[in-house]
Amino acid sequence: MPVTSIASQLRRAARRFPGANQGNIAVLFGIALLPILGFMGAAIDYTRANSARSSMQAALDSTALMLAKDLADGKITAGEINAKATAYFTALYTNKDAKSVTINATYTPSSSQGSSILVNGSGNVTTEFMKVAGFPKLDFNTSSTSVWGNVRMRVALALDVTGSMAQDGKMNALKPAAKSLIDQLSALAKDPGDVYVSIIPFAKDVNVGASNYNANWINWSDWDNDNKTCNGWGQNCTAKNHNTWNGCVTDRDQNYDTLNTAPTGGPSTRFYAEQYNACPAQLMPLSTDFAALKAKVDSLTPNGGTNQPIGIAWGWQSLTQSAPLNAPAEDANYTYKKVLIVMSDGLNTQDRWPSYGNGHTQFNGQIDARQRILCDNIKATGIVIYTMHVNTDNDPTSAVLQYCASGSDKFSTVTSATQIMAAFNNIGNSLSKLRVAR
DSSP states (O other): OOHHHHHHHHHHHHHHGGGOSSOHHHHHHHHHHHHHHHHHHHHHHHHHHHHHHHHHHHHHHHHHHHHHHHHHTTOSOGGGHHHHHHHHHHHHOOOSSEEEEEEEEEEEOOOTTOEEEEEEEEEEEEOSSGGGGTOOEEEEEEEEEEEESSEEEEEEEEEEOOGGGGSTTHHHHHHHHHHHHHHHHHHTOSSTTSEEEEEEEESSSEEOOGGGTTOTTEEOHHHHHHSEEOOTTSOSOEEOOGGGOOSEEOOOSTTGGGSOOOTTSSGGGSEEBOOOTTOOOBOEEEESOHHHHHHHHHTOOOOSOOOHHHHHHHHHHHTSSSTTTOOOOOOTTSEEEEEEEEEESSOOOOOSOGGGBOSSOBSTTHHHHHHHHHHHHHHHTTOEEEEEEEOOSOOOOOHHHHHHSSSGGGEEEESSGGGHHHHHHHHHHHHHHHHSBO
16 A cells, blocks of 8 residues: 555544544543553652662762771771761762661671671652552662771882973972872871882883892893993903993883783893983882882982883882882782872883984884883783873873873873872872772
8 A cells, every 4th residue: 555545544534533423542542541651650750769779879889988988097986887877978868859768887897808887778769650559659778888908009109200300390399299199198008018109210211229230130231232341443342340330221122011021031021221321219119118208209300301111110010029129928818909100291202212212202102102002911900000191381181191091080180380289189089099998
């Protein structure tokens, strides 16, 4: 049957509908309308109840985290928990549909699994449509748990100390900001070993300490070639004694430059010594000596070109339980959260390979490409990466630092030295939440 004929018949039927005296269509329509309206009304009531429950879940999550922090910090006693939970929850839960809302908190003191706080909540929503079917309300309930005391943190600070950090007050602002972060981290440690911090100053190279000149993880091939004395005809050359080395190392052979492989598998796995003339302050492996860590920050001086991958690689090494930095052993009774914080004020300009950059310009994004692979490998191990671009020169925002961050909320950019303190404080606040496991 042609489409035009069907349409004509439908129009004629529609015109006859008002005058139909048999009532069949109206009766059928009336019968169908009731369940249709019922389903629509039920959907509306369930949507309201689900919204009330979702809002309760968010409020309970925040309440549990705040209670856990208060208990961990000794700000409240066990007898005050429910009153404090009610106060926090009441301030957070603003859903207007929820009725008969109740919450209660259950505290489990320290055990082999750590301390925990369980907050349960329940309520109901008065129905508008389903009450016709005998359901005057829809009940809902949910809960949230926070655990602490079984989580330990290890944090690596990879800090750019290149020559440009001397400009615009950046180095002067970095030092108090980094020390403030160390204070925030030390406050999270309730028992020895709860929080470890390492500091990795980087420029083109990283300084691992000149006292390591006898270490078997150093590759001396380039250094020996660059640091030798010869007679006037370039013959009878003798390499200088390794004890004259200043402690700097540059990138490993590829692909070891993007891995944390222990330097025991041959020359390519080892770290290349270099007599870099802008060698930064010596790195500090994971430590709980927070005063010494802050003293290390005070010792930083700006010099040299930018090689973010070398700082990131050694930040990873500091979190690794193998040579060369041998992170402390982990206790099987605890959960460990590892964090790498990378602060840089510029774009990559040079590394071990001259064809990748000349100290002023990176060529064809080759350093960034190595850095992306490196960051992918780090994040694949579960390490959380925070990155910060201190951009006071109107440079393009660092795409590679954004890429390296473990999420958009873990990348920050600041355009003034005065903003560095706030940026580090924000990271510290985020880490304090990470220390309490939900």
